[in-house]
Amino acid sequence: MKVCVLYSGGKDSNLALLKAREEFEVSCLVTLSPRSEESTIFHYPNTELVKLQAESLDIPLIMKTCSDDEKSSLKVLYDALRKAKEFYRVEGVVTGAIRSTYQATRFQRICDDLELWCFNPLWLRDEISILNEALEFGFEIIFVRVAGLDKSMLGKKLTKDIVRKFAERYGYINPAGEGGEYETLVLDMPLFKKKLKISEFEIVGKDYDATLIIKKAELVEK
Amino acid sequence: MILVISTCKYPLSEEEFVRPIVEIVRDCGFDYHVRRYYERIEIEDYSKVLICGTALRDFDYLNHINNFADLAEYDGNVLGICAGYQILAMLFSNALEEIKKIGVYKVRIVRENPLIKGDEIRAYFLHRYALRSVNEKLIPLAMQDEEICMFKVKGRDFYGVSFHPEVLNREIIVNFLYL
Structure with missing residues (x-):
């Protein structure tokens, strides 16, 4: 079966992609880029970097910009998936949804x-x-947005030590960031032919509500 | 020993519909085996059978429905979830109707039962076929609008739920395991 992957560039969609590739042909990635962080359905920061990730994966990318309101963003998703079906002949969609029945529905x-x-x-x-599974697969993951976590986390790599700290705070935060506590960017994973290197960035926002804006990045040899 | 039956055509769907059930069984400390719908299974070796759901577009298990015929004579307990509910309904000669339901809906408990307490719950649905009426072999336990979303087979400890209890109502699976 040919499938597409709903791809934000973060840890969940990359892990979903890795699992999809074990069984199916991934014909394209589909990315929706919200205009602001208010989107309740899609991952916001640095969606432009998805273009570099798609290049590294050597998988075609369908990328659409959407507004924050649910109705219009779902219409954009519908149109993007219809394009994936018509143009790339996909029969299925793979997502990185974990627990949100709102999103899954x-x-x-x-x-x-x-x-x-x-x-x-x-x-x-x-x-x-x-x-832990993402780290065991060799994913290189950085934090690109925090909402409830200290902004010193921005740009930091996810490590086993940070995972252990998240586990200790289970109940206060969702360790996968599903409550919007944080969002991530994958710089490297097993399917990437090259890895992302960030050379210029800016942090915007307040202590517990901030975003790492990546201004310059490139693909480099692994 | 608990038998968990997958109705999924694709292994990737098992990550979504079988693994969460297996994790509940394992968390409760029970031993289990996972078997697939296209295998012939000696169910007498097991004390309880859990039949899991599958993707909305997946009906391949219907091509192997005869593999479930032995359940009719089985002495243990059975919980059919979504596709499993449909299999139990058909096994006891009930006609499924096209009722597509995706998302979280309120469910009314209409009959006291050992799997779920209270008058009303919220449950996650993902199905295309369900029951609006049942024959004398099934007893309705819960309703979602006009859909009989939970039933018991008369005289047996066989239960069917058209929704996915592993998502919002884990206690249904836990209570079944401790029956």
């Missing part, structure tokens, strides 16, 4: 409307196990 409905299979290989996974 909307993805399932759109897939059903388009007569596409919907796969959510991380669904209901223990969040700590997702972080």
Whole structure:
């Protein structure tokens, strides 16, 4: 089966992609780039870097910009998936949804409307196990947005030590960042032919509500 | 020993529909085996059977429905989830109707039962077919609008739920394991 992956460039969609590739042909990535951080469905920061990630993966990318309101962003997603179906002949969609029934419901409905299979290989996974699995696969992950975590986390690499600290604070924060506590960018993972190198960035926002804006990045040899 | 039956055509779907059930079984400390719908299974070796759901577009298990025929004579306990609910309904001669339901909905508990307490719960649905009426072999336990979303087989400890209890109602699976 040919599938597309809903791809934000963060840890969950990259892990979902890795699992999808074990079984299916991933014909394209689909990325929705929200205009602001208010989006309740899609990952916000640095979606432009997805273009570099797609180049490193050597997988075609369908990228669309969407507004923050749910109705119009779901319409944009519908159109993007329809394009994936018509142009790349995909029969299924793979997402990195973990626990949000709100998000899963909307993805399932759109897939059903388009007569596409919907796969959510991380669904209901223990969040700590997702972080550990990504690290064991050799993912290089940095924090690019925090909302509730200290802004000193921005730009830091996810490590086993940080995962252990998240596990200790389980109940106060969602360790996978599903509550919007943080968002990530994957600089390297096993399917990347080259890795991302960030050479210029800026931090905007306040102590516990800040974003790492990447101004310059390139692909370099691994 | 608990038997967990996958109705998923694709292994990637098992990550979504079987692994969460297996994790609950394992968390409760029970031993288990996972088997697939296209295998012939000696169910008498197991004390309880859990039949998991699958993707909305997946109906391949219907091509192997005869593999479930032995359940009719089985003495243990069975919990059918989504596709498993549909299999139990058909096994006891009930006709499924096209009722597509995706998302979280309120469920009314209409009959006291050992799997779930209270009058009302919220449950996550993902199905295309379900029951609006049942024959004399099934007892409705819960309703979602006009859909019979939970039933018991009369005289047996067989239960069917059309929603996915592993998402918002884990206690249904835990209570079943301790029946």
